[in-house]
Amino acid sequence: MDQETAQILFREGATMVCLDVPEGTEFGFDYSSWTAGPLFKGVKMIPPGIHFVYYSARNKQTDEVGPRTGTFINFEQKSVVVRKWNPIAEELTEDGISADDVQRIQDNLKDLDRFLGPYPYEGNGGKLHTNEQWTYNGQLLDIVESFTYLGVIFKYNCKFLETEKKLAEQGQKCLYTMLSRTKYLYLNNETMLALFETYVKSILCYGCEVWGSHKANDIDKVFMKFCKRLLGVKANCNNAMVYIELGCIPLRCVRIIRMIKYWFKILGTTNCILKSCYVNLTIDCKAKRSCSNWAAFIRSELYSIGLGELWEHQEYLVFQKHFSIIKKRIIDVHCQELYAVINNSQKCYIFSHLIDNFCMQSYLLKPIPKKFRRCITKYRLESHSLAVESGRYKNVARNERKCIFCNHNDIEDVFHFVLKCPLYNSLRSRYIKNYYVKKPSVFKLVQLLSSNNTKELCNLGKYLHYATMFRNSLL
Numbered sequence: 001m002d003q004e005t006a007q008i009l010f011r012e013g014a015t016m017v018c019l020d021v022p023e024g025t026e027f028g029f030d031y032s033s034w035t036a037g038p039l040f041k042g043v044k045m046i047p048p049g050i051h052f053v054y055y056s057a058r059n060k061q062t063d064e065v066g067p068r069t070g071t072f073i074n075f076e077q078k079s080v081v082v083r084k085w086n087p088i089a090e091e092l093t094e095d096g097i098s099a100d101d102v103q104r105i106q107d108n109l110k111d112l113d114r115f116l117g118p119y120p121y122e123g124n125g126g127k128l129h130t131n132e133q134w135t136y137n138g139q140l141l142d143i144v145e146s147f148t149y150l151g152v153i154f155k156y157n158c159k160f161l162e163t164e165k166k167l168a169e170q171g172q173k174c175l176y177t178m179l180s181r182t183k184y185l186y187l188n189n190e191t192m193l194a195l196f197e198t199y200v201k202s203i204l205c206y207g208c209e210v211w212g213s214h215k216a217n218d219i220d221k222v223f224m225k226f227c228k229r230l231l232g233v234k235a236n237c238n239n240a241m242v243y244i245e246l247g248c249i250p251l252r253c254v255r256i257i258r259m260i261k262y263w264f265k266i267l268g269t270t271n272c273i274l275k276s277c278y279v280n281l282t283i284d285c286k287a288k289r290s291c292s293n294w295a296a297f298i299r300s301e302l303y304s305i306g307l308g309e310l311w312e313h314q315e316y317l318v319f320q321k322h323f324s325i326i327k328k329r330i331i332d333v334h335c336q337e338l339y340a341v342i343n344n345s346q347k348c349y350i351f352s353h354l355i356d357n358f359c360m361q362s363y364l365l366k367p368i369p370k371k372f373r374r375c376i377t378k379y380r381l382e383s384h385s386l387a388v389e390s391g392r393y394k395n396v397a398r399n400e401r402k403c404i405f406c407n408h409n410d411i412e413d414v415f416h417f418v419l420k421c422p423l424y425n426s427l428r429s430r431y432i433k434n435y436y437v438k439k440p441s442v443f444k445l446v447q448l449l450s451s452n453n454t455k456e457l458c459n460l461g462k463y464l465h466y467a468t469m470f471r472n473s474l475l
């Protein structure tokens with residue numbers, strides 16, 4: 001046992017005081033046992049939780065060890081359990097111990113300390129020793145590499161890669177079914193997202209309260225694929241822009257919120273197994289800063305959003321009051337991360353000026369024919385084939401990505417395409433108000449792309465659609 005674990009177990013651990021145990025009695029705790037010496041008075045630094053305590057009396061005359069008797073005891077944090085040896089029954093019992101006795105022993109625990117053996121702590125988890133065997137009701141238990149419980153695959157190494165792969169696969173299947181069944185219903189984006197939330201997200205996030213600390217890129221990809229399909233943008237379109245355009249938070253954020261909710265449930269649980277598991281996790285994570293168990297993940301998430309204080313005072317948390325604070329902060333922090341991505345990318349320059357609130361952008365909710373609406377999305381999210389983008393993949397320097405359809409010597413970007421290039425003059429005069437075309441500027445482009453006027457948006461969509469078609473026909 002390392003120094004830090006020892007110190008924490010010393011503070012948080014329970015103590016079992018065993019009075020009058022005869023010398024030579026075999027005394028066991030979980031999977032270690034030893035023979036009681038003349039001064040033996042019990043065990044200290046016991047990790048909270050359920051432990052198996054057993055003993056066998058020794059016949060002094062024949063030196064034979066009697067049959068083993070044992071019992072499960074639930075040790076609460078910092079508690080003191082007192083038992084007394086009954087020489088007739090050869091058992092540890094509570095008989096003849098009054099509450100006053102327990103109190104007296106508790107008060108004088110320091111004097112007893114040197115007669116108490118430390119709990120044989122070996123840490124949790126890890127691979128079993130080759131000669132280790134476990135039995136239940138006399139039956140030898142099978143030792144397996146992984147175990148599926150309620151649909152979540154638990155591996156011996158505490159990794160959830162297989163769970164992730166399985167859920168991603170199931171979610172993908174469900175998504176295809178959903179898409180094929182809604183194909184001819186022409187549902188709007190909001191309804192499609194709501195359907196996804198109900199049928200697919202519930203599968204993708206199944207059991208994430210337990211495995212949510214795992215990265216789960218495959219699962220995030222299923223959601224991202226759906227979002228991009230909904231918007232009609234290319235697969236290589238920037239993810240941050242897609243999340244912001246739809247006003248959706250990443251699934252990772254959803255998983256963390258669900259874990260926090262579950263954490264509150266554990267804090268208030270009366271289930272002694274769940275509670276003692278959790279207490280042991282917190283002991284491990286207090287002892288080692290590098291600890292990576294479930295509780296350590298909750299701790300690091302709370303610290304990363306600036307609410308570490310709540311972790312330190314978790315015994316005073318109230319679900320109704322604190323959960324909403326944490327949830328809001330998690331969402332805010334994730335949104336800030338997304339905004340940071342688009343603010344730091346040159347590709348997202350126009351886009352960063354198009355959005356104000358984090359919600360589904362208003363043009364997506366307007367009655368604009370799908371093919372025109374999708375054109376607007378493509379040019380808002382820079383998911384088009386203009387030279388400024390196609391040059392990126394051909395390794396052409398940005399200032400060399402010129403428009404080849406006119407002699408303006410301009411970079412062929414959205415601004416040039418929508419408001420300047422003379423190639424599309426006739427389309428432009430038909431669909432775009434003169435205000436934008438006269439003295440064009442990036443400011444006016446931003447105004448046009450973020451317009452709230454349905455007719456104007458419809459016309460913009462038409463312009464983009466026909467101009468793209470015309471451009472493609474020339475290539």
Ligand SMILES: [Zn+2]
Pocket residue numbers: 403404405406407408416420421422423
């Ligand atoms: Zn041009």
